[in-house]
Amino acid sequence: MQPDITDEQHQTMTLEAFADTIVPGEKRFPGDVAVAGAAPGGGAVAAGALALLADPATGIANDLGAFADLLNEHARKYIAEHGLTTDPALPPLVGLSFAHRTTLIQQLTGPDHPEKEFWILVALFSNMAFDTGAHLHTADAMAAGHPGLAAMGFARPGPDGLWRFPDYSYGRPLANLHPSTTASGSPS
Amino acid sequence: MNAVEKVDVLVVGSGFGGAIAAYHLAAGGASVTVLERGPWLEGEDFDHDFKLGSSYTRIFDFVVGDGMSLLGGNCVGGGSVVYFAAMPRAPRFVFERHGSIGRRMWPAAITRDALDPWYDRVTESLPVTRQDWSDVTYSGGLFAAACAHAGRTANPVPVAIDASKCTNCNWMMAGCRFDAKRSLLFNYLPAAIAHGATIRPMHEVQKLTRNADGGYRVHFNIIDDSDYRITAGDGVIDAKIVILAAGAGATPVILQRSEPELGTMPHAVGRYFSGNGERLNTAILNEDRVRDLLGLEKADGVPYAASQIGKGPCVASWDRLDGSRPEYTRYSLEQLYFPPGFGTILAQVPDATGPSWFGAEKKEIVKRWQSWLTIFAMTEDDNEGVFGPPPPTGNATRISQQMLGKGPIRYDPTPNTLRGWALADADVKDIMERDGLSRVMPWTNDVVGAYTVHPLASCRIGDDPATSALDDGHELRGHPGIFVTDGSAVPGALTVNPALTIAALAERAMPGIVRAARERGIDVTYGAPAPDGATSARNAVLALVRD
Ligand SMILES: Cc1cc2nc3c(=O)[nH]c(=O)nc-3n(C[C@H](O)[C@H](O)[C@H](O)COP(=O)(O)OP(=O)(O)OC[C@H]3O[C@@H](n4cnc5c(N)ncnc54)[C@H](O)[C@@H]3O)c2cc1C
Ligand code: SF4
Numbered sequence: 001m002q003p004d005i006t007d008e009q010h011q012t013m014t015l016e017a018f019a020d021t022i023v024p025g026e027k028r029f030p031g032d033v034a035v036a037g038a039a040p041g042g043g044a045v046a047a048g049a050l051a052l053l054a055d056p057a058t059g060i061a062n063d064l065g066a067f068a069d070l071l072n073e074h075a076r077k078y079i080a081e082h083g084l085t086t087d088p089a090l091p092p093l094v095g096l097s098f099a100h101r102t103t104l105i106q107q108l109t110g111p112d113h114p115e116k117e118f119w120i121l122v123a124l125f126s127n128m129a130f131d132t133g134a135h136l137h138t139a140d141a142m143a144a145g146h147p148g149l150a151a152m153g154f155a156r157p158g159p160d161g162l163w164r165f166p167d168y169s170y171g172r173p174l175a176n177l178h179p180s181t182t183a184s185g186s187p188s
Numbered sequence: 189m190n191a192v193e194k195v196d197v198l199v200v201g202s203g204f205g206g207a208i209a210a211y212h213l214a215a216g217g218a219s220v221t222v223l224e225r226g227p228w229l230e231g232e233d234f235d236h237d238f239k240l241g242s243s244y245t246r247i248f249d250f251v252v253g254d255g256m257s258l259l260g261g262n263c264v265g266g267g268s269v270v271y272f273a274a275m276p277r278a279p280r281f282v283f284e285r286h287g288s289i290g291r292r293m294w295p296a297a298i299t300r301d302a303l304d305p306w307y308d309r310v311t312e313s314l315p316v317t318r319q320d321w322s323d324v325t326y327s328g329g330l331f332a333a334a335c336a337h338a339g340r341t342a343n344p345v346p347v348a349i350d351a352s353k354c355t356n357c358n359w360m361m362a363g364c365r366f367d368a369k370r371s372l373l374f375n376y377l378p379a380a381i382a383h384g385a386t387i388r389p390m391h392e393v394q395k396l397t398r399n400a401d402g403g404y405r406v407h408f409n410i411i412d413d414s415d416y417r418i419t420a421g422d423g424v425i426d427a428k429i430v431i432l433a434a435g436a437g438a439t440p441v442i443l444q445r446s447e448p449e450l451g452t453m454p455h456a457v458g459r460y461f462s463g464n465g466e467r468l469n470t471a472i473l474n475e476d477r478v479r480d481l482l483g484l485e486k487a488d489g490v491p492y493a494a495s496q497i498g499k500g501p502c503v504a505s506w507d508r509l510d511g512s513r514p515e516y517t518r519y520s521l522e523q524l525y526f527p528p529g530f531g532t533i534l535a536q537v538p539d540a541t542g543p544s545w546f547g548a549e550k551k552e553i554v555k556r557w558q559s560w561l562t563i564f565a566m567t568e569d570d571n572e573g574v575f576g577p578p579p580p581t582g583n584a585t586r587i588s589q590q591m592l593g594k595g596p597i598r599y600d601p602t603p604n605t606l607r608g609w610a611l612a613d614a615d616v617k618d619i620m621e622r623d624g625l626s627r628v629m630p631w632t633n634d635v636v637g638a639y640t641v642h643p644l645a646s647c648r649i650g651d652d653p654a655t656s657a658l659d660d661g662h663e664l665r666g667h668p669g670i671f672v673t674d675g676s677a678v679p680g681a682l683t684v685n686p687a688l689t690i691a692a693l694a695e696r697a698m699p700g701i702v703r704a705a706r707e708r709g710i711d712v713t714y715g716a717p718a719p720d721g722a723t724s725a726r727n728a729v730l731a732l733v734r735d
Contacts, residue, residue: 022546023554039548057240059417059588106543111634117252117594120635121587123546124533131528131554132238139237152528152557155496162236162365164355165497167487173321174332174482175342178506184311185318185346186277187506187520187684 005089012050014068014091019049019126021101025147033090036098042147048136049129058125060118067122070115071108078104195221196710198406198427200393200442203266204687205433205674207376208310208694209701213431214383215716216702221425222385223408225392225434225582226262229269230373234363238529241414244362245590250530251437251583252592255637256463256573256599258437259530262591263363264389266435267687268371270361271641272500273348274522275316275688277307281511281518282682288460288570288602293679295651295660298696305729306692311346312725313718314370316688319344319502323351326486326494327561328502330473331523333482335505338619342505345522345685349499358525360500368499379719390420392582395446396430396670402708403428404669409581415589419581428708429669431701433694436461436643436676437595438583440657443647443664445578454665456657457647461573461597463640465519465681467565467609468526469616470535471626472556481623493558498525501564501685508615509683516604519567519612520684521619526562534631534639535560545632563620563628565612569681570602571645599638642686647676649693661700662693669708671701699733 005013016034025043027035035045054061068091075092078084078100086095093101108119128134130148133141139161142149157163180188196218199206206222214220227246235242247263248270261267280300287293310316324332324344335342353368360369367374381387390411397405406425412418432439440458447453478484478491485491504522511518525531536544537553544550576596579585584593601609613630620628631639650656653665662677664670673694675686682689702714715730717723 023551024548039551043551052240055240057245057589059586059592102542102547105546109546109635123635127533127546128238128529130551131532131557134238134240134529137237137239137242141238148554149528151551151555153493153555154528154557157236162355163357163359163496165357166355168325168356168494168497169322170324170326170329170333170484170486171322172329174324174329175336175340175503177343178341178509181343181506182277184277184307184316185343187279187509 010091011065011068013094014071015050015053015064016045017094017101018071018105018122019044019129021098021105022123022126023047023130024098033094036101038098041151044126044130047130047133047146047148049126052125052129052135053122055135060121067118074104074108192424192426194426195219196428196712197431197705198223198425199431199433200406201266201434201438201674202264202372202377202387203261203268203433203435203674204372204691205694206266206431207372207380208691209431209433209673209698210385211376211380211719212698212702212714212716213705213712214380214385216712216714218705218710218712220380220385222387223391223393223406224264224387224389225411226264226389227413228264228387228389229363231365231367234365236357236359236362236365241590242362247363248361248591250591251595252636253595253597253599256597257636257639258595258597258643259639259641260435260437260643264387265372265377269363269373271687272360273369274345274501274685275348276345276504276684278682278684278689279509279511285515285568285680287680288572289655293650293655295649297660303692303696305725305732306696307688308725309695309718309729310688310691312722313375314348316346316348318346324502325356325498326492327498327525328523330478330482330484330492330561331563332503333484334619334625337482338622340505340507340619342503345501345504354499356498358496358498358527361527375719393434393442394581395442395449397446397449399426402669404430406430417586417589428710429671429705432670432672433674435674436646437597439672439674439676440575440646441578441583441596444575450667452666454653454657456655458575460571460645460648460655461575461599461643462569462571462645462681463573463599463638464642464644464686465567465569465605465608465683466638466640466642467567467612468631469563469565469613469628470631471561471563471620471628472538472553473559473561473626474624475559477623477625481625495525495558495560500525516568516608517611518683519565519608521612521616522564522566524562524564528557531562532557534635536629536632538627538629545635561620561626563616565609565616566683566685567608567612567681568683569605569608571680572602572605573597573599573646575646601638644675644678644686645680647672648679649677650679662697663704669704671697673697
């Protein structure tokens with residue numbers, strides 16, 4: 001049983017549960033309920049999804065409370081429709097298992113859902129938190145071991161924070177050219 | 189009240205269509221002002237950084253429509269600053285296409301042979317150069333080897349990149365930090381400025397109205413430097429002629445918004461949009477197979493794992509660019525790189541048991557990102573895009589401070605387009621999955637619809653007034669003195685990267701636009717050399733334009 005949680009925690013946990021469904025990760029601490037622990041390594045939440053969503057640059061930072069409420073409304077409906085019982089102390093989305101969260105978010109982002117547009121937006125930013133760390137300077141994120149960039153094997157920049165790849169080519173012909181290539185190197 | 193500012197020529201947008209027009213008209217003696225909605229960045233301003241607010245989001249535009257998302261430039265230099273600089277000419281059959289109208293859709297005067305001298309002008313000006321295999325990146329080499337393994341040909345593509353400066357950093361979309369990409373910031377634009385043209389960044393044109401003297405008044409908003417949703421001022425400039433070159437996602441919107449005051453627009457304004465038939469597939473390579481089947485190994489002994497290394501597209505396969513094949517079955521395939529974010533979100537899990545574009549299985553394939561190879565298909569679509577009513581300002585209702593907005597385009601792919609995509613997908617699979625080389629999936633269209641970095645044809649040239657907005661001299665039908673020289677003028681999908689063709693068409697339109705300017709009392713002549721002073725391609729076209 002969770003102690004009483006504030007509205008703000010409620011909102012944070014709900015958005016964390018959403019982001020964790022997009023890019024799942026391991027639980028951050030024993031008893032972590034927002035992150036379902038459905039995949040090894042850090043996921044969107046550990047990568048900073050909440051910080052990115054709250055960045056005014058996204059243009060949706062002011063809507064996050066409304067999004068969380070709406071998500072929980074959808075979760076409540078889903079729980080009722082499927083006859084599930086969830087921990088009443090938790091935000092309804094957080095109370096759902098990872099599999100149920102996934103099914104619900106598939107519906108919300110599906111081609112026919114009337115609110116598809118903004119759920120996709122939240123999904124895009126959740127994803128970007130993981131695979132670009134767009135709330136951080138990338139060189140800093142790399143230095144701090146950002147879990148998404150690290151998982152992808154994103155190469156480290158040089159000491160000046162810029163990327164250069166002096167080894168870039170197999171350096172030999174690897175196919176025959178199209179027989180009607182023109183002198184300018186274009187198709188004819 | 190201040191007097192309204194007056195210029196001979198007002199150019200809207202500073203990408204290929206705008207920069208080429210600004211250069212020739214300024215060099216010929218006209219007073220020219222260019223209004224550009226985005227910022228003016230160069231060299232050290234271009235960041236290697238995914239952080240929102242870095243150059244990447246400042247100079248890039250991503251408009252989500254209904255069934256189609258458009259990606260483009262938003263800065264001085266337009267698409268040339270963010271693009272990948274692959275610059276092939278369009279194959280000759282493209283100019284004979286019928287598309288959705290049942291007869292040749294290009295003006296009779298334009299064939300590949302007729303356009304070649306104008307391609308030469310752009311090639312000399314940027315310049316565009318052939319690459320050889322030592323310029324080709326690991327990902328390009330891998331695609332070439334996979335093509336050869338499947339009995340196909342593959343070509344290094346011509347590019348507008350100075351190979352001696354390129355570090356293969358693959359930050360093309362954030363602008364080139366190393367001055368290697370030969371964007372318009374290095375040729376037409378500085379040359380236009382040297383001839384007295386003025387470029388005003390953060391000036392977004394909203395609409396045109398007509399003046400009593402037959403000229404036009406151009407109405408603009410000034411955009412806030414960091415939050416593009418904020419208007420920081422507005423103004424007007426009067427011009428004798430107007431060159432619209434805001435890109436195929438924006439030019440028709442400006443004209444639609446001007447219609448109540450300018451009068452009826454040609455039917456084809458905001459119709460016949462083409463996404464250049466774009467389609468993307470991601471292959472996830474089996475590294476052992478790369479070594480065993482293709483005999484490839486990098487300097488570090490690893491077969492590939494190099495998706496991050498490179499400079500956009502290096503190699504294309506043109507086997508299906510065969511004019512004897514039926515329309516809608518011809519396409520090119522090109523190896524490509526998109527950075528994480530754009531390049532990962534739409535990629536799908538092969539054999540997914542749950543969702544294909546997010547979730548636990550998606551995370552597993554993203555962890556193999558360095559073994560990804562993205563293949564870009566440019567097919568023949570059906571010009572089925574239509575623009576709805578214009579948003580209050582610009583070409584989109586902005587959502588984020590920068591980059592992301594919601595636009596009025598609707599795109600519902602026809603069976604012809606869908607068939608072209610399916611053929612290209614099957615072909616990519618055939619090449620890339622052969623003998624277990626990789627697993628391939630197309631990107632999903634369920635998230636943001638189809639997508640294109642090559643918007644075209646939304647205000648196109650043609651001989652038939654019912655299906656083209658511009659005559660073959662790029663003048664807007666029924667609105668003398670308004671010319672369109674950007675990608676919206678291209679009649680349809682090109683089956684290859686479009687920028688060289690857009691630029692060649694703009695070059696081809698210039699002698700006629702100069703003539704029209706003279707008829708309106710502007711003291712201007714045609715005949716400037718290439719921006720760096722080279723004259724061989726100029727001399728070749730002068731013989732064609734003498735009247
Ligand atoms: C990521 C990416 C990669 C690409 N790679 C290639 C490639 O390798 N090869 C290739 O051939 N093509 C490529 N392209 C496409 C190429 O960049 C475009 O086809 C080309 O730039 C279009 O030229 P344009 O003149 O039509 O418009 P643009 O170059 O888009 O220029 C239009 C300009 O107008 C400005 N503008 C828009 N609205 C207004 C307004 N209301 N007022 C004032 N200014 C306005 C824009 O900010 C922009 O600067 C790529 C595009 C992208 C996005
Ligand atoms: S890959 Fe080369 S051309 Fe592209 S941004 Fe890097 S240095 Fe410039």
